[in-house]
Amino acid sequence: MAEMQVDLVAVERKVWSGTAEFVFARTSVGEIGILPRHEPLIAQLVDAGMVRIDPSDGESVRVAVFGGFLSMDGEKLTILAEEAELGDQIDVSAAQQDRDRADTDDAAGRAAKARAEARLAAAGQAAE
Template sequence: MAEMTVELVAVERRLWSGEASFVLARTTEGELGIMPGHEPTLAQLEEAGVVRIDPVEGSPLTVAVHGGFLSISPERVSILAEFAELADEIDVSRARSALDRADSSDEEGAAARKRAEVRLRAAESAAAGQ
């Protein structure tokens, strides 16, 4: 099986680094599936989205990512996020409360709502085994 080195880093910490066979991320241009040998690419991540990493060993990782960039070379993927949370670290009840409190009548409230939705989607995807 072909592999590539993947590193997921947020401003406050490195979340994951290792060998993977596939990465799925949503950029401002659309969803991008990345396999070893991918054409070199630099892309801006969607303001709030879910990233999936399929490690060579172990279960897929699901991550809620908020802003940042994706850098791809044929043998390496770097995900540089402003903020990111592994799905198994997400407090679902807290995310639901944040969603209920979010007032989408202004730009800041709409962004808070989107972040809460992405956190819940990441947690649900991980629970479903995707």
């Protein structure tokens, strides 16, 4: 099976690195699925979204990402996020509280709710 090198890096640290068969991400122009040998591209990530990496060996890795870009050169996919959090490290109850407390009457509240929902998606929690 074909593989590609994937590096997901946040400003403060490398979040995940390895070989993968597929990556799903939400960009500013829509959702994208990337397979090995995908045509070269650069895309802006949504402000609050979830990236799913299907490694060559093992279970899918879900990551909440907040802003940034991805770049594919055909052999290697690099995801540069402003912030990122692995799904298995997310405090689900705190994210649910953040979502429930968010005041969607203003832009800051809508952004807070979107961040909480991205964290819940990465943690494998269905939206309510």
